[in-house]
Amino acid sequence: MPTTMTRPTPAPPRAGVTRRARRILLTVGAVLTAAVLVRAVSIDADAPLPSALSDGVTLAASVIVESLPFVFLGVMVSIAVQLWVPTRVMDAVVPRAGFARRAVLSLLGVVLPVCECGNVPLARGLMVRGFSVADAATFLLAAPILNPVTLMTTYQAFGWNDGILVSRLVGGFVLANLVGWLVSLHPDPDRLLTPVWAAACASASSATSAPTLRRAAGLFRSEVSAMLPALFLGAAVAGLIQVAVSRDTLTSIGGHPVYGILALLLLAFVIAICSNVDAFFALSLASSFSPGALVAFLVFGPMIDVKMLVMLSTTFRVRALAGVTLVVALGALTLGLAVNALV
């Protein structure tokens, strides 16, 4: 991120691994060794935890283990975009004008196939490169749906049945661009961002003499410092909800044309599974829910869920997120009702 690049002093001389640096490295090394030893000892131990607590830990851990590599992938692509893709290349490829620009950006997921957790660091990287808030919002909402992996798994799960695949594709595209358009109407879009992040974008400068690896390491560190606390907190909340609220209260609502949609919207929000594979999960609900409810689940889930909201709160203000959540939920509900009316 920016300030690591604008550092005025040159890199310290090679020989100068100072005493302080050595002390820090030794401390980090000792802590890491201790952590590895703890894990080596505890990994085969018996768990004396009560079952609800144990399940909560297991569920939260599984969200982290599943998402972490995607976050790394997103951070790496984001670093690559910031370091090696010149702004003029993007300006040449992407149209400048509002609608066309956002329409093209919502298809960016096809060439940068990262699912929703990885999209957050990537979108932040694009904003540092000068993308507007509306551009970034469109990309964030569209990319998890409009990418090859998600479409392939949706096809594997549903084929062409009930127009679920087409509704998901078209609905996701339209809804993401609708939100992007609404954001672009805002008189001062930077107000939608957290002050810290808005300042970081504003101070971004690509002029730097620091070596590439050093800059990459700095970007990795600042992005990880922003994303991982959010991811871990989101995972903990997701695990807690899964233990506290029985999934069956929602799935038992079943086939009602309206309540069924609302139930699956709520389920998508709390379950926080990855857009790349949520179609398989939705398939298991297909026998008890209407096609419209499934489409609503498949469109809403990749855009908004509890883990995503915590991760997005590193970048967007709470009020902006509440607005986006409301629009996306209403849009997904409308889409679900339309599918039910047509199919």
Place this chain on the structure above:
Amino acid sequence: MSDVLSRWAGLALCAVGLIATLALAVTGDLTLYIHPRYVLFTVVLSVLGAGLFLASVWYAASGGRGGTEDGHDHTHEHDHAHEHQNEHPHDHGADGPGGPAQRHPSPLWRTVRGRVSATGLAALVVAATVALLVVPPATLSAERALTTATAADGGGDVPRPALLGSDPTGFSVRDWATILGGGATADDLVGQQADITAFVLVSEDGSARLGRYAVTCCTVDAQLFAVPVVAADLPDGLAFGSWVRVTGTFADVAGATLLHPDAVEVVEEPDDPYLS
């Protein structure tokens, strides 16, 4: 203290996640949390992430001195003084009056917020360490299964097996559950020998089932599949949730199709407790 935290908390969580993931990979237990198809992807990205992590630690240690600007991450309190020297170099759309400067909270509020977020970060690092490194990996409990509705069909990407032309002794709990869920009765299953490994679920009304979770992506989406079994044929003193290997045939009992065990053997929890 809060400065150290805001500088190192992200990397600490990164280290916890990496050690947990790679340790599970070494012991072959990653499938306790994710579907086998993601294991390779997860290991490759974790190794790459570990490389970047080590580089970041190296530069973080040898780079900034004391509390200099360098490496201050933007999630936390941060000195914005220099930022207004350079006018927005990028087009951020309509950047109206009232730039970021006028929205800065008061210093007192920032101090309070800094304290709160530092405490929260410290708690998060401790909780993550305990949950991912100290607590041994576990599978979802059988108690949870008792309050979970069973899936009767679908089962994610696995189709319902065809009875004709396949060897039913290779069928899993899920296969039998979907066959029964499809309306098969004992008449359809005459002569079909089941051989399944599952955990024992006994409900309050005394009815018994053999259950097993299936995972399509990660453990969060685990779905329970279960086959009803004749409770009286299970050995006495079988602990709730204990894993058994059961061979038997299906019989109609009072209008329901139940598994009628010929042999029940108590076994260790398998290495792949979740069907995938």
